[in-house]
Amino acid sequence: MPRAAIYTFAADHGIAGEGVSAYPSAVTPQMVLNFLRGGAAVNVLARHVGAEVRVVDIGVAYDFGPMPGLIGRKIAAGTKNFSVEPAMSRAEAERALLVGVELAAQAAQEGIGLIGTGDMGIGNTTSSAAITAAVTGTQVAVVTGRGTGIDDEGYRRKVAVIEQALARHRPNPHDPLDLLAKVGGFEIAGLAGLIIGAAGHRIPVVLDGFISGAAALVAAALQPLCREYMLASHLSVEQGHQAVLRHLDLNPLLDLDLRLGEGTGACLGISLVQGSLKILTEMATFDEAGVSERER
């Protein structure tokens, strides 16, 4: 049975300063510490399914110092506020992407045979909605959800912020690095690289929810063959996820009204994938079990 690992990429978002999230950016590093202590939902579900959680700081706005268990690959202390300037430079987008590619290569070397994606980053549904709207050509309001649970006023602000940012930066939907640089996030770029790297090593990737979905859109835009290595673990409540899965032509395994991210849905999906593999490898054939032929 292939060993499974969930990669949870964490990063902060300058756009969070625009009041698009119900929680402050301080929650991103707090949750990273929670992941490292094993107390978060992703840790519980990963233990439940026998997978490992690997936490990557690719852009959290907090200096963790040396921290056992944390994979430190910080590109910058959060993105810039993309309502006023690009989220990152094109060079940073490229570096963030390569972090994921490198981690996938290491996973392959260690014999990891199944990779799950996960994310943490206050503000990242805003970035994911911007990417999804640009790539799929869907209206912003259709792909923008409530994230961690903003109220009606916050929701209207979130939609307006994304619409204005897309109008201001005009990211090229056919140039994924341009898209990442203008409205992306470091964790989304890292996850896109992870997916590309995993596919390159023929490792199936079990996608989590909406943020992982935005990363999958970027990965598939860079290399369409990645799509063949993607499995959608679940359909998120975050409404933009539907447009993502439709665009990628993926059927989610689960539809359980989840919307937590972290890699929680990926854990559940990994268990289903491993169960299917066991059916293929452990189940007796009718011949082996001495079961009679069909009639006539």
Added chain:
Amino acid sequence: MPRAAIYTFAADHGIAGEGVSAYPSAVTPQMVLNFLRGGAAVNVLARHVGAEVRVVDIGVAYDFGPMPGLIGRKIAAGTKNFSVEPAMSRAEAERALLVGVELAAQAAQEGIGLIGTGDMGIGNTTSSAAITAAVTGTQVAVVTGRGTGIDDEGYRRKVAVIEQALARHRPNPHDPLDLLAKVGGFEIAGLAGLIIGAAGHRIPVVLDGFISGAAALVAAALQPLCREYMLASHLSVEQGHQAVLRHLDLNPLLDLDLRLGEGTGACLGISLVQGSLKILTEMATFDEAGVSERER
């Protein structure tokens, strides 16, 4: 974490002689032996999720003799052919029901905290469709599926056999024992008793697919409070299952085009239920994790 056990009830059906199944009745005991060897899909998935499989011969038309691991509770060597006479006597229906009630009581005593249902019995989708049509008042053709995969001619025969049997016996949908006696099966009666017994001991029951669903209809008709202890693991491809879940007002956790029975879907459902319980018991609260309050 509650220990989980799947109860797979096996029985034969006289109605199988009418050509309503793609496989001969000989497959029922062959699969029972396969369950005991641990080679069937339910064994693979139960091992995957850490549950135990308990196989109950409640009416297989084969003499297993003393057989380690097999729970022998045979009421008769299969039901009678309900296209010509009632499937069983009312007394037999009652005895089969009580087998399930007794096994649930034993499970409670052993400390089993989660029960999954499973079935094996060539011909049992025919009996389940008859029960579902009678209880839900749905047309026979709407609740009759292809079972193990009969062809168009066999399917038309199956629908006609059920329609004629319901017209001949006129089972009283408000008298579940009458229904079981006239068109039921021993495994369906046993599973209905298991559900009632589990609910009586406040043990949640994770239902498998269509056959378990027919048993759940019988259980809920006998004691409506059972419904509160039922979880639907999945929506079966077997089309009558939709009417079952609608009638019971249950939302399936999974929709994976399964149609195997045995308790395979229940295994996957048990893993999701146990994962949810672990979230409730193992996950750190925001307070414990030092996570900041929502803004404002």
